[in-house]
Amino acid sequence: MPDRYRRAAIVAATGVLPARARTGLRRRWLAHHYSELTKRADVVTAVHPKCGGTWLRAMIFRVYQQHYGLETRRVVKSDEFARLDSRLPRFVFSNGHYSYESAVAETLDTLAVSDQPRALMLMARHPGDIAVSWYHQFxxxxxxxxxxxxxxxxxxxxxxxSITRAAFIANEEIGLPALIRYHNQWAARMREHPHGLIVRYEDLHTAPAETLARVMAHLGEHVDDTLIDEAVDFAGADNLRRLESERYFKNSGLRQKKSGDPDTVKVRRARVGSFRDDLEPAEADWVDDMIRARLDPVFGYDTSLDGS
Structure with a gap:
């Protein structure tokens, strides 16, 4: 049974229960499911909502789709490609942080070195940009x-x-402070894993082909530059918005939630440093101060948005 069907079965089986029982069982059963996914995964990618995970997954999807001639329009998230071709890896794309998905991080922390996935990746993004987009998402x-x-x-x-954007961003449990902790915790895991890779959203903007080629090499795929360039074009923001509106992808999560509402699309503005356009100057300065004081400098966000 495909992994997505197992998740759907758990949700359906608990749907008639009272809220407290429903959330408790879903948390426990889905956590177990994600733990098992992590144990058998070849590649685990940590990606917080609004970090560009859809963008990265769409690029990887296109490379595998074209390179292996796959007849699918379902963007990879776990076992989709491995079920079509046994040569392809099993993935886990997860925030590894909220609710049952924290089981991904917890499982990795308990696995022996020999049982770790062969590749680990973190999709990072400037926490200020995430915070604003995460507010709209949540x-x-x-x-x-x-x-x-x-x-x-x-x-x-x-x-x-009713929560305001400013209150959401300042919230310790889900706003900027939590986003900084999230990045720091996963950066530590990248250092400890023999094949850990940090992929920055900003690098996909400034050097998309080079960054994607580095990701595919990390996954053990050395493909022609032409295929890399085509995948970059395919996953460009304008094209993804078009594909989203045309319902090209089979994934329900890659479809606009409410027609006519630009804040409900999966692919919003796809910009670097856009948090400064949304926040008041004092709020943006607070974001910068928090990042300089608390964020692991490995990301380079304590100096500038583009890491220069």
Missing amino acids: TRRITARKRELIAAEMAAPIDPR
């Missing part, structure tokens, strides 16, 4: 069941209907 796009599971583990759950 309050307007995320599914009710995911929001319910996240809220169930918060000491002080937030109301997505």
Whole structure:
């Protein structure tokens, strides 16, 4: 049974239960499922919502689709490609942080070196940019069941209907402070893993072909530059928006949630440093101060948005 069907079965089986029982069972059963996925994965990629995970997955999808001649329009998230061709790796793309997905990080921390996935990646992005986009995602796009599971583990759950952007970004459990902790924790895992790789969202902007080629080499695939360039074009923001509106992808998560509402699309502005356009100057300065004081300097975000 494909991994996505197992997740759907758990959600369906618990759907009729009262909220407390429903969230408890979903958290436990889905955590077990993600733990098992992690144990058998060849590649684990940690990607927080709004870090460019869709962009990276679309590029990887296109390279494998074209290189191996796969007849699929389902972007890889776990076993989709391995089920079509046994030569291809099993993936886990997960935030590894919220609710049941924390089982990914917890499982990695318990595995012996010999049992670790052969490759580990972290998709990083400037936390200020994530914070603004994550606010729109959490309050307007995320599914009710995911929001319910996240809220169930918060000491002080937030109301997505009324929370302001400023309050969301400052929130210790889900805003900028949490995003900084998230990056620091995964950076530490990258250092400890023999084949850990940090991929920055900003590098995909400034050098998309070179960055994708580095990712594919990390996955053990050395493909022609022409194929890399085609995958970059395919996964460009404008083309992804077009494909999203045309419902090209089989993944339900890659479809616009509400027609006519630009803040409910999966691919929003895809810009670097856009948080400064959204926030008041004092709020943006606070973001910069927090990053300089707390974020691991390995990311280069304490100096400039492009790492220069």
